[in-house]
Amino acid sequence: xxxxxxxxxxxxxxxxxxxxxxxxxxxxxxxxxxxxxxxxxxxxxxxxxxxxxxxxxxxxxxxxxxxxxxxxxxxxxxxxxxxxxxxxxxxxxxxxxxxxx
Amino acid sequence: xxxxxxxxxxxxxxxxxxxxxxxxxxxxxxxxxxxxxxxxxxxxxxxxxxxxxxxxxxxxxxxxxxxxxxxxxxxxxxxxxxxxxxxxxxxxxxxxxxxxxxxxxxxxxxxxxxxxxxxxxxxxxxxxxxxxxxxxxxxxxxxxxxxxxxxxxxxxxxxxxxxxxxxxxxxxxxxxxxxxxxxxxxxxxxxxxxxxxxxxxxxxxxxxxxxxxxxxxxxxxxxxxxxxxxxxxxxxxxxxxxxxxxxxxxxxxxxxxxxxxxxxxxxxxxxxxxxxxxxxxxxxxxxxxxxxxxxxxxxxxxxxxxxxxxxxxxxxxxxxxxxxxxxxxxxxxxxxxxxxxxxxxxxxxxxxxxxxxxxxxxxxxxxxxxxxxxxxxxxxxxxxxxxxxxxxxxxxxxxxxxxxxxxxxxxxxxxxxxxxxxxxxxxxxxxxxxxxxxxxxxxxxxxxxxxxxxxxxxxxxxxxxxxxxxxxxxxxxxxxxxxxxxxxxxxxxxxxxxxxxxxxxxxxxxxxxxxxxxxxxxxxxxxxxxxxxxxxxxxxxxxxxxxxxxxxxxxxxxxxxxxxxxxxxxxxxxxxxxxxxxxxxxxxxxxxxxxxxxxxxxxxxxxxxxxxxxxxxxxxxxxxxxxxxxxxxxxxxxxxxxxxxxxxxxxxxxxxxxxxxxxxxxxxxxxxxxxxxxxxxxxxx
Amino acid sequence: xxxxxxxxxxxxxxxxxxxxxxxxxxxxxxxxxxxxxxxxxxxxxxxxxxxxxxxxxxxxxxxxxxxxxxxxxxxxxxxxxxxxxxxxxxxxxxxxxxxxxxxxxxxxxxxxxxxxxxxxxxxxxxxxxxxxxxxxxxxxxxxxxxxxxxxxxxxxxxxxxx
Numbered sequence: 001x002x003x004x005x006x007x008x009x010x011x012x013x014x015x016x017x018x019x020x021x022x023x024x025x026x027x028x029x030x031x032x033x034x035x036x037x038x039x040x041x042x043x044x045x046x047x048x049x050x051x052x053x054x055x056x057x058x059x060x061x062x063x064x065x066x067x068x069x070x071x072x073x074x075x076x077x078x079x080x081x082x083x084x085x086x087x088x089x090x091x092x093x094x095x096x097x098x099x100x101x
Numbered sequence: 102x103x104x105x106x107x108x109x110x111x112x113x114x115x116x117x118x119x120x121x122x123x124x125x126x127x128x129x130x131x132x133x134x135x136x137x138x139x140x141x142x143x144x145x146x147x148x149x150x151x152x153x154x155x156x157x158x159x160x161x162x163x164x165x166x167x168x169x170x171x172x173x174x175x176x177x178x179x180x181x182x183x184x185x186x187x188x189x190x191x192x193x194x195x196x197x198x199x200x201x202x203x204x205x206x207x208x209x210x211x212x213x214x215x216x217x218x219x220x221x222x223x224x225x226x227x228x229x230x231x232x233x234x235x236x237x238x239x240x241x242x243x244x245x246x247x248x249x250x251x252x253x254x255x256x257x258x259x260x261x262x263x264x265x266x267x268x269x270x271x272x273x274x275x276x277x278x279x280x281x282x283x284x285x286x287x288x289x290x291x292x293x294x295x296x297x298x299x300x301x302x303x304x305x306x307x308x309x310x311x312x313x314x315x316x317x318x319x320x321x322x323x324x325x326x327x328x329x330x331x332x333x334x335x336x337x338x339x340x341x342x343x344x345x346x347x348x349x350x351x352x353x354x355x356x357x358x359x360x361x362x363x364x365x366x367x368x369x370x371x372x373x374x375x376x377x378x379x380x381x382x383x384x385x386x387x388x389x390x391x392x393x394x395x396x397x398x399x400x401x402x403x404x405x406x407x408x409x410x411x412x413x414x415x416x417x418x419x420x421x422x423x424x425x426x427x428x429x430x431x432x433x434x435x436x437x438x439x440x441x442x443x444x445x446x447x448x449x450x451x452x453x454x455x456x457x458x459x460x461x462x463x464x465x466x467x468x469x470x471x472x473x474x475x476x477x478x479x480x481x482x483x484x485x486x487x488x489x490x491x492x493x494x495x496x497x498x499x500x501x502x503x504x505x506x507x508x509x510x511x512x513x514x515x516x517x518x519x520x521x522x523x524x525x526x527x528x529x530x531x532x533x534x535x536x537x538x539x540x541x542x543x544x545x546x547x548x549x550x551x552x553x554x555x556x557x558x559x560x561x562x563x564x565x566x567x568x569x570x571x572x573x574x575x576x577x578x579x580x581x582x583x584x585x586x587x588x589x590x591x592x593x594x595x596x597x598x599x600x601x602x603x604x605x606x607x608x609x610x611x612x613x614x615x616x617x618x619x620x621x622x623x624x625x626x627x628x629x630x631x632x633x634x635x636x637x638x639x640x641x642x643x644x645x646x647x648x649x650x651x652x653x654x655x656x657x658x659x660x661x662x663x664x665x666x667x668x669x670x671x672x673x674x675x676x677x678x679x680x681x682x683x684x685x686x687x688x689x690x691x692x693x694x695x696x697x698x699x700x701x702x703x704x705x706x707x708x709x710x711x712x713x714x715x716x717x718x719x720x721x722x723x724x725x726x727x728x729x730x731x732x733x734x735x736x737x738x739x740x741x742x743x744x745x746x747x748x749x750x751x752x753x754x755x756x757x758x759x760x761x762x763x764x765x766x767x768x769x770x771x772x773x774x775x776x777x778x779x780x781x782x783x784x785x786x
Numbered sequence: 787x788x789x790x791x792x793x794x795x796x797x798x799x800x801x802x803x804x805x806x807x808x809x810x811x812x813x814x815x816x817x818x819x820x821x822x823x824x825x826x827x828x829x830x831x832x833x834x835x836x837x838x839x840x841x842x843x844x845x846x847x848x849x850x851x852x853x854x855x856x857x858x859x860x861x862x863x864x865x866x867x868x869x870x871x872x873x874x875x876x877x878x879x880x881x882x883x884x885x886x887x888x889x890x891x892x893x894x895x896x897x898x899x900x901x902x903x904x905x906x907x908x909x910x911x912x913x914x915x916x917x918x919x920x921x922x923x924x925x926x927x928x929x930x931x932x933x934x935x936x937x938x939x940x941x942x943x944x945x946x947x948x
Contacts (some may be wrong), residue, residue: 004899004901005894005895006796007829008894009891010796010799010800010829012887012890012891013800013887014799014800014803014822017800017803017804017806017883018807019883019886020879020883021806021807022767023767023770023771023774023875023879023882023883024767024807024873024874024875024876024879024880025807026873026874027812029812029854029857030807030815031767032854032857033806033807033815033816033819033854034806034807036823036846036850037806037807037819037822040822040823040826043826043838043842044826044829044830044833047829047830047833047835048833050833050835051833051834051835052899052902052904053900053901053902053904054904055834055904055905055906057910057917058917060838060913060914061914061917063835063838064838064914064918065925065929067838067841067842068845068932068933069929070845070850071849071850071936072932072935072936072937073936074849074850074853074854075853075936075937076939076940076943078853078854078940079940079941079943079944080943081861082857082943082944083943083944085860091861093765093766767874771875771879771882774882774883774886775882777886778885778886778889785889
């Protein structure tokens, strides 16, 4: 709790879980959740380094920006997902394998 | 620089005809009236520009006026060529001549060439010719002069062969081009000799370098000068390369007036005048003899010709001989003066003959007679009443060329003869030169009046067509009247002199002879001084010989007191020589052409029978055997095994690897992460 | 005591995150994500980042998570009993992710982090506000433009044809 390693440990674990989710999930919304996990992991790192660098508030600013980015990304991504659903009647990313054809 | 009208106007004069050429050659057929208005408009505009320059010259009245501009064309370290233009009084007068005669030709052709199958090309080529002729006139260095020189040759070729369906026209154009090539080779050798000695192509450094006498002198300079003069021999149709000009009359008559009388053939003389400072006394002597011989030979030939254009063609050759003779005897401004006056009256004579031929052509067409030659003077006669404008204009020009006082030809011819006489007085061993000159002048007067009497006087020789002979329309008589008027002396002696037998005027004031660059030559002042002393004697003699010539013509062809037949019988061999043009074509054919053909045939036989059949074909068979074997190996071994093998291997590999491309993003992401892991491992260990 | 709370929160975060990526029921995943996000907010509080923690709950829980649940609802037929989904390539994905974690762990334990101590501030809101309007004014403006763009883009994309 008072050393940076514990935070970094938690964030790296969160990151790898997010990565696992992004790789394995079929449903596009689930993939999106994995991405949110990854972004949270990165945010924890920002804030942690901010604290253990003499309470430097720059990290907080970046954390804020990342949250805003995540919000924007989620909004656009969900809009795209709904579009895909309307066109293909599915949001399973492996079924929407247009790249293959 | 470009803002200066003395630079920009000449450039416009140079490039407008080129523009007209490009427009007409590519779009002429699609333009209304086949685009003749483009050509006529551009040439008349350039003529107005030239008039502006001329007026400026008269207002400045400065004999030393000179202006130049150049751009770098090729710059390879030590080897530099600049292209530039040089504008002095000589250039301006020459530009005026070219654009004036060219404008007249363009206008004249509106009627003369009406309905021609290649009307737009005709006007396009006229534009090309005007461009290249102006290029020669404006050149300030030998290279750009040479390029324009060749372009002039090309446009001459194209225009002589305008009616190339006729074999005679096609052959004449080839003959003109090839004969010119002979001269141009000499020209090129001369240019290269000068360049290798001086290291420059532009005129002024060459003149300076020669005047020091260090870079080039003596025999080399003489050879270089004669080489350059060879170009003029070809282009200005001098002996022994004069044979092409009479044949060039196969081209349309306005073209003959423009190129083969007034401008193109004068290019050789212009070049000699421009480059006069490089000629050594030895070279000048050769030049003088070439000119003299040309003048007398061509004049004699002209006596017996019956084709109206052939007479004029030989007359042109003879007059060009006069000019070259003047260059050779040092009075080169007189040569240029004669060029100027000759351009006016000879162009006019050609237009008049064109007018007559045009009229004959129509009359014969009306009579459905397609066998009679419309150019043969024996079919004419008595046209005076039918074609009064043509007649009087042609009479004026004939008086001018015969050297009768009051007319322009008298002044210029007189200056030439005076120079020749003075030269002979100081070099008595060259007494033949004035003899050539004066006899040629007498003969000129004779045959020109013979032409007038046979064409316009007497009884009509072909009654059947006589009623259909009419005066030509205004677009044809316009140029005829204009140029006929310009044959009066007054236009050349303004503004101070109204004496018809004195040549002082703007020309002699503004175009003054310069000293030769060759060390040890006579200075311009000395030459002028000698000529001045000989002036009155020459004038008297020239009036006398002209009168004799005219009198003879009157007696033989007007009053018929002397029978031409008797005289020709008495001078049988001379008559034959003259009628057959001194057998030049025959002798060239026999001694140059036929041996060359035999040599070529022999070489060709050896080449085919021996070399081709045994060596080449043998090699061919060997190669075929070898290539068959090689082809078998290539196909069975290399293609089937190696090349197709590679193909098959990559095909199989491709099919296998294709499975990796699932199209699923997450697969790709997996590979990316795995790749990162591999990189981390590789970095860590 | 604080130590215990910290590790409890950490364990909650990790476990709910694992639940998010492993569970087959999409709605359950979304609910698990709620706990993860709350856990992360708790970690922020341990890091003295009170403002960020508040924003985390406001934006993530109040905004993004609701959006995600909306998305789930919109893209699945309401009548289907189980809104479920299967995962794929779990074996190889798990191995790769596990090894990735191992390397990250090695890196974070071995790296000599440049660390300096600090005293706990009385709230970070003022400092962040000052920074946003001075040093980070330009990024602040740009990110607001980005948000605007995302807003319009999302609206245009989801409106469909017509």
